[in-house]
Amino acid sequence: MIKVIGLGPGSSSHQTPEAKDALLWADVIVGYKTYIDLITPDLLQDKEILSTGMKREIDRCEAAINEALKGRKTVIVSSGDPGIYGMAGLVLELVHNRGLDNRLDVEIVPGIPALCAAAALLGAPLMHDFAVISLSDLLTPWELIKKRLLAALRADFVIVIYNPRSKKRVSQFHEVMELVIDKRGKDTPVGVVKNASRPGETVSATVAERVDETDIDMLTILVIGSSSTKITGNRMVTPRGYMEKYRS
Amino acid sequence: MIKVIGLGPGSSSHQTPEAKDALLWADVIVGYKTYIDLITPDLLQDKEILSTGMKREIDRCEAAINEALKGRKTVIVSSGDPGIYGMAGLVLELVHNRGLDNRLDVEIVPGIPALCAAAALLGAPLMHDFAVISLSDLLTPWELIKKRLLAALRADFVIVIYNPRSKKRVSQFHEVMELVIDKRGKDTPVGVVKNASRPGETVSATVAERVDETDIDMLTILVIGSSSTKITGNRMVTPRGYMEKYRS
Numbered sequence: 001m002i003k004v005i006g007l008g009p010g011s012s013s014h015q016t017p018e019a020k021d022a023l024l025w026a027d028v029i030v031g032y033k034t035y036i037d038l039i040t041p042d043l044l045q046d047k048e049i050l051s052t053g054m055k056r057e058i059d060r061c062e063a064a065i066n067e068a069l070k071g072r073k074t075v076i077v078s079s080g081d082p083g084i085y086g087m088a089g090l091v092l093e094l095v096h097n098r099g100l101d102n103r104l105d106v107e108i109v110p111g112i113p114a115l116c117a118a119a120a121l122l123g124a125p126l127m128h129d130f131a132v133i134s135l136s137d138l139l140t141p142w143e144l145i146k147k148r149l150l151a152a153l154r155a156d157f158v159i160v161i162y163n164p165r166s167k168k169r170v171s172q173f174h175e176v177m178e179l180v181i182d183k184r185g186k187d188t189p190v191g192v193v194k195n196a197s198r199p200g201e202t203v204s205a206t207v208a209e210r211v212d213e214t215d216i217d218m219l220t221i222l223v224i225g226s227s228s229t230k231i232t233g234n235r236m237v238t239p240r241g242y243m244e245k246y247r248s
Numbered sequence: 249m250i251k252v253i254g255l256g257p258g259s260s261s262h263q264t265p266e267a268k269d270a271l272l273w274a275d276v277i278v279g280y281k282t283y284i285d286l287i288t289p290d291l292l293q294d295k296e297i298l299s300t301g302m303k304r305e306i307d308r309c310e311a312a313i314n315e316a317l318k319g320r321k322t323v324i325v326s327s328g329d330p331g332i333y334g335m336a337g338l339v340l341e342l343v344h345n346r347g348l349d350n351r352l353d354v355e356i357v358p359g360i361p362a363l364c365a366a367a368a369l370l371g372a373p374l375m376h377d378f379a380v381i382s383l384s385d386l387l388t389p390w391e392l393i394k395k396r397l398l399a400a401l402r403a404d405f406v407i408v409i410y411n412p413r414s415k416k417r418v419s420q421f422h423e424v425m426e427l428v429i430d431k432r433g434k435d436t437p438v439g440v441v442k443n444a445s446r447p448g449e450t451v452s453a454t455v456a457e458r459v460d461e462t463d464i465d466m467l468t469i470l471v472i473g474s475s476s477t478k479i480t481g482n483r484m485v486t487p488r489g490y491m492e493k494y495r496s
Contacts, residue, residue, distance in 0.1 A: 006364075013266040016360065021261070057490055081364045082372075089372035089485050096480045097491070108368035110360050112264065116254075116329045120356035124330075124337035128388070129396050131379040131405060139489030140376070148377050148403045155399030156392070157379060232344045237337050241387030242305055243345070 002068045002095075002104065004088045006081040006111020007038045010198035014112045022075050022109055023047075030064040031077035038079060061091050068104055081113035085134055085162055115160045118193035118221035121203045123235030125191055125223045130158035135165070135172055136218075142172060149176060153183040158229060158238055161222040165213070173216060180224055181208050189225035191236045196221065205236040250316045250343075250352065252336045254329040254359020255286045258446035262360045270323050270357055271295075278312040279325035286327060309339050316352055329361035333382055333410055363408045366441035366469035369451045371483035373439055373471045378406040383413070383420055384466075390420060397424060401431040406477060406486055409470040413461070421464060428472055429456050437473035439484045444469065453484040 003022045008014030023029065023043045029036065030050040050063050061076065068074040078086035088108045095104055119126045131152035135145060152159050165173040180188055186209035194202045194217070208224070216222070225231075229238040251270045256262030271277065271291045277284065278298040298311050309324065316322040326334035336356045343352050367374045379400035383393060400407050413421040428436055434457035442450045442465070456472070464470070473479075477486040 008264070011266075013269070014264050014358070016256070016262050016264055018259075018261040081360075081367075083364055083367040083374050085375065085488070088368070089375035089488050090490050092372050092480075092483055092485050093487060093491055096483075096485075101481045101483075108372065110262070110364040110368040112329075112358050112360060113364060116331055116358040116361060119329075119331040120336070120358040124340050124356065126331050127333065127337035129379070129381045129393075131377070131400070133377045139493055144404070145377075148405060151399040151403030151405075152379070155396045157396060157399075232340075233349045235340055235344075235349075237340050237344075239341055240333070240337050242338050243341055245387055 001107070002064055002074045002076060002091060003107045003109055004076045004078065004082045004091050005109040006078050006086065007035060008112040009080055009114050009117035009196045010038060012040055014117065014197060016111065018109050019111060025073055026075040027072040028064070028067045028074045029077060030060055030067070030074065032060070035077045035079050039077070057087065057090055058094070061087065061094050064091065065094060065098070065100070065104065078111070079114070081111045082108055083110060084113045084115070084132070114162070114196060114221050117196035118191065118223060121193050121196055122191035122205055122223060123237045125158055125225060125229060125236045125238050126160070127238045127240040128158060128226060128228065130160060132160045132162065134162040135176065136163040137169065137172065146175070149179060150183070153179065156226045158226045159224040161224065163218050164220055164222055165216040166218050170213070174213060177208060177211060177213065184208070184227070189229045189231045189236050191223035192216070193221045195219060205231050205234055207231070249355070250312055250322045250324060250339060251355045251357055252324045252326065252330045252339050253357040254326050254334065255283060256360040257328055257362050257365035257444045258286060260288055262365065262445060264359065266357050267359060273321055274323040275320040276312070276315045276322045277325060278308055278315070278322065280308070283325045283327050287325070305335065305338055306342070309335065309342050312339070313342060313346070313348070313352065326359070327362070329359045330356060331358060332361045332363070332380070362410070362444060362469050365444035366439065366471060369441055369444055370439035370453055370471060371485050373406055373473060373477060373484045373486050374408070375486045375488040376406060376474060376476070378408055380408045380410065382410040383424065384411040385417065385420065394423070397427060398431070401427065404474045406474045407472040409472065411466050412468055412470055413464040414466050418461070422461060425456060425459060425461065432456070432475070437477045437479045437484050439471035440464070441469045443467060453479050453482055455479070
């Protein structure tokens with residue numbers, strides 16, 4: 001059996017009992033080293049750790065499946081929630097493609113997603129309908145990403161941006177911020193959260209024209225406000241509408 | 249001080265240490281009765297519980313603020329994540345409107361959102377960009393909800409639907425399913441999850457034309473697949489694109 005678990009954004013105070021029980025249950029723990037490092041050492045005692053670098057996702061998942069086929073209790077770790085840009089999908093695809101659907105149980109154990117941790121630090125920007133978009137064009141054509149961004153801007157969704165900018169990929173984020181300013185205005189509230197609940201955490205509630213692009217990296221989460229999102233003090237809030245309805 | 253905490257979708261195995269610590273810390277716990285009932289009784293010992301029925305959100309939050317102003321440690325509970333259609337926003341709005349931003353600390357403690365619990369039970373439908381839409385038209389004009397739904401359908405987002413259908417509000421959900429079938433086809437994968445990680449949990453991965461509308465209620469979460477979402481066996485998966493890129 002394989003359990004694909006979410007460790008939450010960073011701090012062990014965000015790790016659920018279900019995720020911890022899965023780690024205790026495991027014979028083998030498979031994951032990218034940075035995620036393994038989020039686990040407190042006592043949970044790793046007497047476990048075999050299979051860890052590879054980034055961009056070896058298929059290798060890691062294949063290794064996990066092979067361990068599970070030997071009868072070993074296998075856990076694959078993701079940060080955040082394994083179901084949001086995490087490892088859950090790839091594991092299920094590989095199991096299915098190898099014809100193992102009926103031979104190998106796969107359980108997905110949810111975790112606190114980075115978007116919830118970022119929203120909590122900013123205040124309450126996700127009180128109303130929102131869209132979640134990754135700017136990574138490694139696996140998705142940039143034209144499709146831009147189409148989704150434009151649709152979300154036009155329909156007045158709050159927008160959560162994952163993977164906004166890497167060392168090599170900088171022009172796309174610049175283009176995104178230009179579109180935000182063009183379609184929603186330079187005063188659009190933007191929340192910027194880096195390293196949520198990890199060392200080096202920074203939180204900023206600002207407006208579109210003041211976002212410092214050079215400060216944005218792959219692990220930054222951005223929240224772009226809708227037309228009703230407000231910044232009050234250092235908080236970003238999208239009203240759900242109670243006040244307008246019941247206090248007007 | 250007020251902590252607005254998320255209890256996760258239901259089971260205590262999804263409640264984070266941070267949320268439990270907040271409950272232990274509290275003098276007063278404020279919340280809708282159904283959510284208070286998600287807390288194990290030992291965490292409620294010696295606490296004052298302020299519980300009111302649904303649709304009294306402002307009263308509950310005002311009561312919590314008044315308790316905190318007396319110097320009592322106050323916790324407001326939401327199910328799921330308090331930052332996604334939860335209580336976080338209303339608390340921050342009320343605190344701000346009463347001019348208490350500098351007098352009253354408000355901390356938002358994230359929880360596993362219902363959308364992650366539903367996705368985990370379905371497989372991995374949220375591996376790619378997704379939009380989250382509530383169909384409740386109590387606080388949002390139906391025309392805006394429909395505009396967002398159409399934009400998300402056209403831009404090929406996976407779509408998570410909250411509050412799809414109540415006893416009184418049935419025509420809107422019917423209209424949504426007609427739009428899904430019209431824009432994406434009758435074979436569009438649809439995941440239907442009721443009572444995720446609570447008693448009475450049901451999970452179904454089906455297609456748009458087979459969704460039984462009479463079986464959908466306010467607490468059902470629906471996940472409408474994008475053009476790349478597949479149903480394999482009883483699992484719903486939206487590929488992230490690794491296989492297409494590295495195994496073609």
